[in-house]
Amino acid sequence: MTDKTMTPEEVVGRLRSGMTIGIGGWGSRRKPMALVRALLRSGITDLTIVSYGGPDVGLLAAAGRIRKLVTAFVTLDSIPLEPHFRAARERGAFALTEIDEAMFMWGLHAAANRLPFLPVRAGIGSDVMRVNPGLRTVTSPYEDGEEFVAVPALRMDAALVHLNRADRLGNGQYLGPDPYFDDLFCEAADSAYVCCEQLVETAELTKDAAPQTLLVKRHSVTGVAETPNGAHFTSCAPDYGRDEAFQKLYASTPWPEFAERFLAGPAELDYQSAVRTWHEEQQ
């Protein structure tokens, strides 16, 4: 069996400028931040990002790495509006495909099912149709004859997700209350990378947890990276909650200053240690 473990640097080494990359999690919850930070340390740019957006989008937008964003929202949850995403949008820094949450979900389903589109009762009547002139509708072939939006498949070159635990083969487990859409992201992408709080033996996964926590299956995973605290500063229940104090700092610090202090180091460990130092200073 293939051992798929990698470092965050090795994961990013598989990515290229110009790719379409899906990022799992939701808002400021269980985002694969360690991989996003690794992306920031690389020279990779010109990306199409597909995300239920949180600080993953804010960071990549602030750093000028996004050519196009596909999303239904970008939020930090406890801070409703993501300041770096807002600033980038207001200066017209990237193209936007703005679709509804459900349209987004069915786009992932279509990609995972190798379908060109799936019909949804959403979008028509709203300005989602105006700002996405490429969207088409489809008429039910049955007696009802209803018209729906045909949401195109959100096929991606790569997906990045963060889970609580995984084994070396790529089986990933969530232990929090919500799977979000991470398994769909992995199935909708040509390659998928899981970073996790803890790498464990396969048998360990179901020793104390129900089998339905095994969210991501190894056949849809290309690489696994162990990145403790890797979702920081987003939440990763039950391992840790959102680091609200740090998130506030992120949202209120000018980007160059934040990047200089926390993202300039050569590895994830440098980030984690800079965060620790900052917290110590606050006491």
Added chain:
Amino acid sequence: MTDTLTAGRAEYCVVACAEAWRDNGEVLAATMAPVSSFGARLAKRTFSPELLLTDGEAMLVDLDGTTEGWLPYRQHLTMVTGGKRHVMMGASQIDRFGNQNISCVGDWHQPTRQLLGVRGAPVNTLNNPVSYWVPKHSTRVFVERVDMVSGVGYDRAAAAGPSATRFHRIPRVVSNLGVFDFATPDRSMRLASVHPGVTVGQIRQATGFALTIPDDVPYTREPTPAELRLIREVIDPKGLRDREVRP
């Protein structure tokens, strides 16, 4: 002990929000903001005990916090399209036909103010009843034309055809000044009741479009003494309602 039974403005708002869920049956009362959440809780504690509530994350919870179901985002989106849900959303802008905007202000291509994004407003408005709660009624929110139609209003649904109108319904809009519905021949917004202490003139002045105003506008109903006690002592003992709606 409560020394007075005179309701404050925020308490009228809670009651007006609660009334949105009257006779809804066994559906999810979904909310986004404190006062509308208090309204849903008041409705469940009094006249609509069958309502379902969430903990704001992935659980369906009873009033005492007991988990009674699992509702992660994926299943929540299914519940939206299944229709067993009545959500009270916010609105950065809303127009006379109930078109709502939470996406951005200004030209969408390069907005002057980027907001949240359309979120689930397009799917919500086409699939399950959607009411709105606006804590600061002003001409900036109640506008002639919204900049980006996120939630679909009556005119836009009608223009989009039967699959848009089939389940489309906007029961009410509640603001800090009054309650509004769309009970007019062209389904445009009508003043349904004014909160005590507010004048019709005030509402007209704070609204950026021509509102239908009936000859006799009733006052928003008084909370009962029992409801006031519930709001003050059980549902919102910390008085968060007065932070969202200035007394």
